[in-house]
Amino acid sequence: MTQQITITRPDDWHLHLRDGAALHTVVPHTAAQFGRAIVMPNLKPPVTTAEQALAYKQRILAAVPPGMSFEPLMTLYLTDNLPPEEIARAKAAGVVAVKLYPAGATTNSDAGVTDLRKTYQTLEAMQREGMLLLVHGEVTDPAIDLFDREAVFIEQQLAPLRRDFPELKIVMEHITTQEAAQYVAEADQFLGATITAHHLLYNRNALFTGGIRPHYYCLPVLKRETHRQALVAAAISGNARFFLGTDSAPHPAHLKEHATGCAGCYTAHAAIEMYAEAFDAAGALDQLEAFASFNGPDFYNLPRNTGRITLRKESWTPPASFAFGEAELKPLRAGEALPWKLV
Numbered sequence: 064m065t066q067q068i069t070i071t072r073p074d075d076w077h078l079h080l081r082d083g084a085a086l087h088t089v090v091p092h093t094a095a096q097f098g099r100a101i102v103m104p105n106l107k108p109p110v111t112t113a114e115q116a117l118a119y120k121q122r123i124l125a126a127v128p129p130g131m132s133f134e135p136l137m138t139l140y141l142t143d144n145l146p147p148e149e150i151a152r153a154k155a156a157g158v159v160a161v162k163l164y165p166a167g168a169t170t171n172s173d174a175g176v177t178d179l180r181k182t183y184q185t186l187e188a189m190q191r192e193g194m195l196l197l198v199h200g201e202v203t204d205p206a207i208d209l210f211d212r213e214a215v216f217i218e219q220q221l222a223p224l225r226r227d228f229p230e231l232k233i234v235m236e237h238i239t240t241q242e243a244a245q246y247v248a249e250a251d252q253f254l255g256a257t258i259t260a261h262h263l264l265y266n267r268n269a270l271f272t273g274g275i276r277p278h279y280y281c282l283p284v285l286k287r288e289t290h291r292q293a294l295v296a297a298a299i300s301g302n303a304r305f306f307l308g309t310d311s312a313p314h315p316a317h318l319k320e321h322a323t324g325c326a327g328c329y330t331a332h333a334a335i336e337m338y339a340e341a342f343d344a345a346g347a348l349d350q351l352e353a354f355a356s357f358n359g360p361d362f363y364n365l366p367r368n369t370g371r372i373t374l375r376k377e378s379w380t381p382p383a384s385f386a387f388g389e390a391e392l393k394p395l396r397a398g399e400a401l402p403w404k405l406v
């Protein structure tokens with residue numbers, strides 16, 4: 064039985080850091096594990112210009128503890144009227160991707176896209192400039208069952224989009240279904256997907272065990288066990304177009320433990336440990352390094368990290384909560400023991 068593994072320092076290809084005082088809680092957690100992270104732009108108001116992205120990057124860097132090295136990779140938020148000219152400016156500023164939130168699909172998506180056709184000139188510019196498109200892949204039609212929204216998005220939105228922009232690099236973020244895993248596996252080199260630790264570890268029963276459990280609520284919502292198994296199979300398959308993206312999404316505890324609790328699970332405090340747990344449970348620890356440290360940079364055409372990290376099979380219990388500005392932040396599995404520990 065493997066008791067310890069050393070892998071190339073991983074990166075997080077889907078992360079929410081928020082802004083202001085929150086940065087001082089969450090940035091150190093991510094910087095302790097990951098070399099880089101793709102920082103989501105769904106602030107209030109959203110990050111829609113190269114200039115805003117650069118200013119946000121400086122605020123993030125100011126929250127990196129001394130002695131730690133961490134590179135935030137910045138993104139812009141796609142709206143119905145993000146000007147195509149902003150893409151070249153963003154590219155020059157080092158922005159690596161643009162994020163599509165269908166309007167109303169998830170946390171802070173009100174400014175998102177109401178009709179993909181309105182964004183076609185901007186997508187054209189992205190395809191030309193080699194700017195990636197990151198996708199929250201759920202339809203918002205209230206007539207579609209919440210658990211089917213990802214599969215319907217693939218059929219109604221993603222397939223036509225890929226036909227119209229065959230050389231636009233797209234990442235389907237936080238996939239949660241067998242349909243998405245299969246669709247990505249069968250696609251060409253222009254389509255990749257991130258998978259979260261919580262979607263590898265849990266099925267939708269976790270939301271209702273002994274009562275309603277708001278800290279397991281995120282979007283896309285956890286699915287049934289067959290889908291979890293399909294995600295694990297994709298993650299350990301060796302297919303280089305599946306890679307690590309935590310979707311760690313901090314919310315104040317009082318807004319998660321609420322009549323209309325916010326969507327988002329906080330996992331950055333123990334992310335690589337939870338992935339190790341999932342890969343270990345599948346007997347596939349030997350696949351963790353490719354998924355966590357190689358496939359992401361390869362897809363983004365960025366160099367792999369050179370440092371290394373070591374994980375040991377040693378039970379530890381993360382804190383039940385963290386200070387979060389004036390509020391409290393409760394991580395996923397607060398106060399529960401985890402089997403793997405970052406050394």
Ligand SMILES: NC(=O)N[C@@H](CC(=O)O)C(=O)O
Nearest residue numbers: 079169170281282312326327
């Ligand atoms: N995943 C979530 O449930 N929430 C994310 C938004 C997102 O990634 O959809 C958030 O910003 O809180």
Ligand SMILES: [Zn+2]
Nearest residue numbers: 169199282283
């Ligand atoms: Zn999302």
Ligand SMILES: [Zn+2]
Nearest residue numbers: 079103310312
């Ligand atoms: Zn997210």
